[in-house]
Each structure stands twice: as structure tokens, then as C-alpha cells.
Amino acid sequence: MILVIKMVGYPNGSKKHINHATNKADAGKRGMSLEADLNQSNDYYRLNQIAVIHKKPTPVQVVTVDYPSRNKARITEAYYRHPSTTDYNGIYKGYYVDFEAKETKNKTLLPLQFIHPHQLEHLASVEREGAISFVIIRFSSYNETYLVFSKDLFILLEDKTIKSITLKWIIEHGHRCPFRYQIPCDYLTIVEQERMRRLSTDE
């Protein structure tokens, strides 16, 4: 039995009721707004010496570089590459923290193809080494954000026929990320509970 944390007491100042004509996931825009919220939260954590967690730069394959002046390199041909790891990692109270963030406009599920197989492999690898690892999923239609620990996700994915992660399953097995003043996605409150659980079980 997994406790679902409902931080209903938190004000949700950024709550928007977005009405989309389609509930198809918009791959082009996904992650942008969540990314901004996570960057702001991570800035707060860092400036207040709570944690040091950064988004990794998007990997780019550079093909051609011009040098219009001695010290300025101008890239004139390059392509986005698939990341081989997750987007975010860092340290919180001695724990290595690692996660991927995904946003969808879909109202009932996150298609599993949003998370690359090598990202799942990466989460499994760091979890094995003792990381606190998870996926943060935002349903932008509701502006609700959830944290799902890797170990719970892996139990779900043992069923190889699974094609998506449903919101219903996420509500049951994940944890709602509270919105707080200056911390639009305060996922560390959930990580802290996992840290305390590990300390108490000497895991």
C-alpha cells in the first residue's frame, strides 16, 4: 500500500483551466512550461542551499563551425541528438537525485513512448547505485504535476503490454507535487519523505 500525498492545503496560484480542442499530446511544446517551473524550483533550492540540481543541456551534434572572429565560434550546422540519460540530476542531503520530466496535454494518460527506453535503463542503473530517481509528469490540461518513483514505475512496466501510464494509475501510485510560493514544483518535499523512509529502514 503506497501513501498518496495530497497537499490540498497548498495554494495553487498558477492554476489555469486550459481548454484544448484536442487532447493529443503536443510533442513540440511538451515540457516547456514544466521545464520553466522546474528551473525556478531548482534555482530556489540552490540559492537557499537546499539542493544542487541542474537540467542538463540538450545534446547537440555539431557539424560545421565558423570562426568569424578570433574568439567567437559560430555553429552553422548542427542537429539535436537523443539524450542518453535523463534531463535532471544533482545532490540533495547526500543523496544522488535523478529524474526525467514529461508534460502532456492528454487528459487521461502519458504515452509510454514519451520516455525513451535508454532513459528507463538509465533510471534503473542509478537506482541500483542508490539514487533517489523518479519521473515528474505534468498533465497540462489540469495543471497537475505528479512524481512517480522509478521503483513504482518499474513494477508497472513489468507488464510488457503496457503502452501508456494512465492518470488513474499515477494518482494511485504517484505523489502530487505541491505548488508553493517561489517553488512552482516543490518535488523535494516528496523526495524528503523517501529520504526519511530510507534512513528509517537503513536502506
Add this chain to the structure above:
Amino acid sequence: MILVIKMVGYPNGSKKHINHATNKADAGKRGMSLEADLNQSNDYYRLNQIAVIHKKPTPVQVVTVDYPSRNKARITEAYYRHPSTTDYNGIYKGYYVDFEAKETKNKTLLPLQFIHPHQLEHLASVEREGAISFVIIRFSSYNETYLVFSKDLFILLEDKTIKSITLKWIIEHGHRCPFRYQIPCDYLTIVEQERMRRLSTDE
């Protein structure tokens, strides 16, 4: 008194006696060969489930993107940005590991300007959170590579007049990275000693 580990027993198969007309640091090439060695070492660590440590992608500021076909984004104008963190991080036996790698052709010192102030700040931040953090410095003229823990480096840098890190100081306060078969820069053997020290002192 800090123990300097001399792994004289290790074969140094890649040892080359490079003779450069100048001992000026070559900024354009610095880090390339060390980077290849670190990538190979990290691949070995990862494939053998010893540690999960990755080089972060070089941050690029994308200005213009063309879409010649539906699914292919082609970047046509972009610039390299200064990284705000170190190049490498990951997890080893539950410890968050974070480091920067620098290579110089200079025979006696590493100019301090090779390490950006925000990278030093980042090392201080993660060290405060419990990371094992360090700088790996290669003197390519000798093909010798050293690991210097952040805490030792910070003691040196308390002297604000310091403009460079001398090889003499590095030999005294750092640790020589052994070359091993399949692990051209086996820095984790030194990290392991630090991990054991922390475990024994309950740090």
C-alpha cells in the same frame, strides 16, 4: 599530511613523450584526449555496474532552426555557452560524484583561469551537500593525470593571489590517476579510498 598515492605498479601503455615547441596551453585542443580517456573509463564503469557517471553535453545557445523535413530540425545558427556547472557527474556506491577535467600542455602548472569561477562555486555547493567532488588535471607533455579533491583545492585557493596550480603542489596534494587496461583514467580507485575514509570517520 596527505598521502600521495603512487600507482607505480600500473602499466602506462599510452605513455607518450610528446615534444612541443611551446609549452603554452593550447586552449583549442585542451581536454580532447583526456575527454576520450574519461569517456572510455566511464563506459567501463557503467557497463560493469561499478558507477553511472556521464559527461554533460556542451551547452549550446540555439538561435535559428530550419525544418527541411517534418521530423528533422536543422540548427543553422548557434553559439557555445559557458557551462554553469562542471562537465561530469553521476553516482558511485550511493555517493554523488562531481568533477571537472582539464588538460594542459604546460609542463609546470595549470593556469587557474582554466577553471571558471562558477565551476569552483558549483564544486563548493555540491561538496557542502555531501558530494565527492574533485578536479582531474592532465599534463599532456608527460601524459600524467592527477585527481585533486575540491577540499584540498579550496585550501590552496584561500590565498587570493594564486594565479595557477603548480604541478609541484598537485604532486604533493593530489593523487595520480592510474592507467589500467580498459580504464585509461581509473579515477574511481582514488574515489574509493575517499569513500572508505568517509565511512570510517562517519563523515
